[in-house]
Structure formats: structure tokens, C-alpha cells
Amino acid sequence: MNAPFPAIDAAAAQRPLRRVMAWGTADRDKPRNRILLDALRDADFELQEVHADVWAGVADKSRLGRAARLARYLRLVLVYPKLLIQFLLAPRPDALVVGYPAQLDVSMLWPAAKLRRVPILMDLFISIYDTTVHDRALTRPGSLKARLLWGMEWLACRAADRVIIDTAAHARYVEELFDLPAGSVGHVAVGAEIAKFERLPRRAKAGRPRLLFYGQLIPLHGIETILAAACSDRGQAFDWTIIGDGQDASKVAAALGPSGPRHVHWIKWVPYAELPHWIAQSDICLGIFGTSRKAASVVPNKVFQCLASGRHVVTRASLALAELPADAGLTMVEPGSPDRLLDGIEAALAAGCPEPSSHLVNHFSADRLGSQMIRYLEGLQ
Numbered sequence: 017m018n019a020p021f022p023a024i025d026a027a028a029a030q031r032p033l034r035r036v037m038a039w040g041t042a043d044r045d046k047p048r049n050r051i052l053l054d055a056l057r058d059a060d061f062e063l064q065e066v067h068a069d070v071w072a073g074v075a076d077k078s079r080l081g082r083a084a085r086l087a088r089y090l091r092l093v094l095v096y097p098k099l100l101i102q103f104l105l106a107p108r109p110d111a112l113v114v115g116y117p118a119q120l121d122v123s124m125l126w127p128a129a130k131l132r133r134v135p136i137l138m139d140l141f142i143s144i145y146d147t148t149v150h151d152r153a154l155t156r157p158g159s160l161k162a163r164l165l166w167g168m169e170w171l172a173c174r175a176a177d178r179v180i181i182d183t184a185a186h187a188r189y190v191e192e193l194f195d196l197p198a199g200s201v202g203h204v205a206v207g208a209e210i211a212k213f214e215r216l217p218r219r220a221k222a223g224r225p226r227l228l229f230y231g232q233l234i235p236l237h238g239i240e241t242i243l244a245a246a247c248s249d250r251g252q253a254f255d256w257t258i259i260g261d262g263q264d265a266s267k268v269a270a271a272l273g274p275s276g277p278r279h280v281h282w283i284k285w286v287p288y289a290e291l292p293h294w295i296a297q298s299d300i301c302l303g304i305f306g307t308s309r310k311a312a313s314v315v316p317n318k319v320f321q322c323l324a325s326g327r328h329v330v331t332r333a334s335l336a337l338a339e340l341p342a343d344a345g346l347t348m349v350e351p352g353s354p355d356r357l358l359d360g361i362e363a364a365l366a367a368g369c370p371e372p373s374s375h376l377v378n379h380f381s382a383d384r385l386g387s388q389m390i391r392y393l394e395g396l397q
Contacts, residue, residue, distance in 0.1 A: 033110040033394050037064045037134075039103055039125060041092060042115030043071040047288075047317055048141055048182075049115040051207050051385065056113070059386035061393075064109060066102045068095035071117070096124050108132055111396050116141035119172040126175040135396035138176035140201075145169050146193060151236055151310045152263060170194050173201075178392050182206045185335040186313040204388045205339075207380040208320040212289070215326040216296045218371070224279075225365055226255045228298035230291065231318055233262035238305030238332070240264070243271040244354035246280045251358060256280045259294060295325045299369050300361060303331020307352040312336065324377055328369040330360045341379055345372030 036056060042049045044067075056063050070091050103112075103125070112129055114121045118138045129136050145165040148155045155161045173179050173194050180202040181187050187201035219226070227246075231237050239258070246256040258268060261284045268282055276282065286294065295301060301322035304311055312334040319337075322329050323345065331337065333348035340346070344367070349360035364370075378384065 033397050034060075035062045035064070035107070035109045036111050036113055036393065037066060037103065037106065037109040038113045038115065039066045039099065040114045040118065040121035041068050041070040041095065041099075042121075043117060044069065045072060046116060046141075047209055048139070048206055051209060051382075052113070052115060052139060052204070052389065054209075055204075055382050055386040055389055058382045059390055064106065066099055066106065068099055070095060092120065100124070100128050103128055104132070109134055111393050112136045113393075114138045114176070117144065118176075119144060119169050122172040122175050123168065135177035136175065137178045137180065137392060137396065138172060139204075140169075140173070140179050140181045140190060143169060143190060143193065146189075146310060151308055152234060166194070177396055178202060180204050180392055182314060183336040184339055186310075189309060189313045202388075202392045204385055204392070205380045206315060206317050206320055207382075207385050208317065208324040210324055210377075210382065213292060213295075213321045213324040215324065215371075215377075216292070218326075218369075219297060219299055224253065224255050225300065225361075226257065226298045227300050227302060227361065228257050228259070228294055228322075229302040230259035230286075230294065231262075231304075231316070233260045233264040233268065235264060236304055236306035236308055236311035236314070237264070238307065238311065238352060240267050240271075241305040241352055241354050241357060242302060243268065243280075245357045245361075247271060247277060248354060248358070250362075251354075252277070252279055254279065254361065257283065257294065257298070259283045259286055261285055291321065292325060295322055295327055298327060300364055301325075301327045301329050302357075303329055305332045305349075305351050305353075305357060311351065315340070320380055323372040324380075326371045328364050328371065330357065330364060341376055343373050343376040344370035345376060 038053060044050060070088060112134055114136060116139055118140060122136060122138050125136065148165060149157050149162045173196055181190055182203060182205060184203050187203045190201050191198060229242055233239050245251045256279060272280060272282055303319045304316055313336050315336050319329055319331055328345050330347045330349060332351035337348060347360045347364050350356040
């Protein structure tokens with residue numbers, strides 16, 4: 017795993033790696049997958065796509081019912097032969113890129129890739145095992161399902177010639193989870209679709225400060241911390257908007273009750289294209305406040321999107337966030353603490369809600385992400 021891939025011939029060894037095939041059933045509804053493909057295009061890779069759309073319309077795969085889950089898996093079984101034939105008949109690429117969810121795709125692709133001697137770069141992005149067993153606690157550790165998920169990801173991580181994920185902290189965590197060599201997992205930031213999340217003018221100062229959180233309400237978001245802060249006496253000084261639905265939606269419903277406090281507004285979902293509208297109406301955007309190892313290892317899409325939009329972000333302090341440059345537009349607070357969250361909000365407001373700098377936003381620009389991808393892809397030669 018992760019060893020330099022043997023060259024086909026001397027000429028190939030001297031030629032820059034440029035022909036890349038994006039292969040598999042990557043979920044194109046996930047910004048992560050679109051961002052990485054755009055970064056490859058911007059870096060002038062010759063990109064060929066062999067793709068089957070299996071996950072369209074599924075925002076949270078863990079909430080699929082048994083019948084719906086079985087139908088998706090059946091579609092996977094049916095599309096793999098077609099995808100493999102397309103790969104075998106296509107001109108040989110220099111490398112294969114497999115996007116999230118990549119675990120099963122890589123296991124299916126591995127023998128054919130070995131046959132054609134084409135290295136695989138897998139974007140693990142989200143560990144299904146860690147999410148299901150540790151973060152969301154949907155499956156008991158040590159159960160048959162947990163062992164099967166661990167084994168599938170263990171195999172995929174070894175079948176791929178290079179594994180990447182979103183942060184260095186997350187990479188080290190994944191290496192521990194799956195007994196991978198230290199330093200073997202690379203990292204490319206999640207970033208944001210800058211063309212869709214352009215820097216916005218400040219909201220006109222009128223009325224009470226407005227705070228925005230949006231997300232799938234999964235445990236690492238720490239929605240209970242946001243709710244406790246919002247429903248406290250101090251929290252009543254602000255208008256809070258919570259957009260999202262998911263595993264922890266019952267916590268929102270219980271905290272707000274049938275009528276709910278007038279200063280907290282819960283909207284179960286809005287289309288992705290409308291998120292900039294809601295960001296524009298806010299003074300401060302909220303990141304995540306969960307206390308798990310995974311929450312400390314990631315910087316989610318929403319943080320990058322709000323920073324790119326020019327909004328001040330308050331989120332939990334973590335090793336992952338420390339990988340970004342320190343910036344006045346980003347306030348970090350102790351995770352799991354409503355009081356520390358309110359302290360951070362009040363401090364940001366007292367400072368005038370400083371906007372994130374161009375230096376910070378450039379840290380996750382398409383150029384930078386493309387440069388990171390080039391480094392990992394060229395390391396496959």
C-alpha cells in the first residue's frame with residue numbers, strides 16, 4: 017500500500033501524470049466530490065469520468081429504510097459490471113480517482129486496476145465504520161455488522177495505492193482505526209464551491225444580531241450545545257436560525273416544543289442553492305460543537321462555505337481547525353459548552369464580527385486543493 021507504482025516503461029516514467037479517470041459511484045450530491053473533480057480540471061488534468069449515479073437524492077444514507085437501502089445495494093450490484101467493462105475498454109489512464117463513498121467501489125475495482133497496472137487514489141472522506149459505530153452509535157462496537165464494516169474499510173485502504181481524507185488530524189485518526197502505517201494517509205481540505213459561495217456584503221445593522229446554523233443534525237454537530245445556548249437567558253439577546261434535519265432532530269423538537277421560543281427559528285431543510293441567501297441574512301455563522309474524536313478531526317463544509325461568504329464563524333477549537341491559519345474572522349471555543357459558545361458569540365459581536373481574510377479563504381482555494389491533488393497523484397508514479 018502507498019508504495020510508488022511501477023512504471024510501464026521508461027518513457028512513461030518520465031512523462032508527467034496527466035490522464036486521470038474518475039471511476040465509480042461517487043455521490044455527486046456531496047460538494048466534496050464536485051470540488052475535487054473541479055480542482056483536477058482546474059489543474060489541467062485530462063479527466064475522464066466513468067460514473068453511475070446510485071446515491072442521488074439521499075442526503076443521509078444512515079436514515080434509509082431497509083427496503084430503500086436494499087434497492088440501492090441492488091443498483092450497486094447491477095452497475096459494477098458495466099463500470100468495470102468501461103474501465104477495461106477505455107484508453108489506459110495514468111491513475112484512477114475514486115470518490116466518496118469509495119470503500120466498496122475500490123474493492124470492486126482493485127483486481128481490474130491491478131490487471132491494467134493503474135494506481136488507485138481513494139478519497140475515504142468519511143469512514144463508514146467510525147460514523148456508524150463511534151460517532152452516531154448506530155451499531156454496537158464488536159457486533160457482526162461493526163466487524164464487517166471495519167473489514168471492508170480495512171481492505172479498501174490496502175487495495176488503494178493512496179488514501180486521502182480531509183484533514184491531517186483525521187488522517188492520523190484513520191491510520192489508528194485501521195492499523196495503517198503512520199503518515200500513509202494524505203489529506204486535502206474539504207473547501208467550498210467558491211463560485212456558489214462568493215463573498216457577501218455585510219448585513220445592514222438593523223435589529224438584533226442574527227446567528228445561523230445549518231447541517232444534517234448529526235451528533236458531531238453538537239446541536240444540543242447550540243440549543244442550550246439559544247434557550248438560555250443570555251441566548252435570548254440574539255435571533256437564532258437552525259436549518260436542518262437528521263438523527264438529532266428530536267433534540268431540536270424537544271428543546272423548542274410545539275410553539276417554541278420566538279427568538280429561535282427551526283427550518284427543516286432548504287435547497288443547497290438557497291444557502292447563500294440565509295448566510296447573507298446572518299451576522300455570525302455557527303460551525304460544530306461536538307466532543308467526539310471525529311468532531312475534533314474534521315472541519316465541515318459549512319465552515320468553509322461561510323468563511324468564503326465573508327461571514328464570521330464561531331466553532332469548536334480542534335486540532336483540525338488549527339491546521340488553518342489563525343484569523344480574526346474565525347472564533348474557536350471549547351466544545352460542548354453552551355457558556356463558552358455564548359462567550360465566543362459575544363466576543364465576536366463586541367469586535368464587530370471581523371470578516372475572514374482573503375489569506376484564510378485562499379488557503380482552501382481551488383488552486384491550493386488542485387496542488388494538493390497533484391502532489392498525491394504524482395506520488396503514484
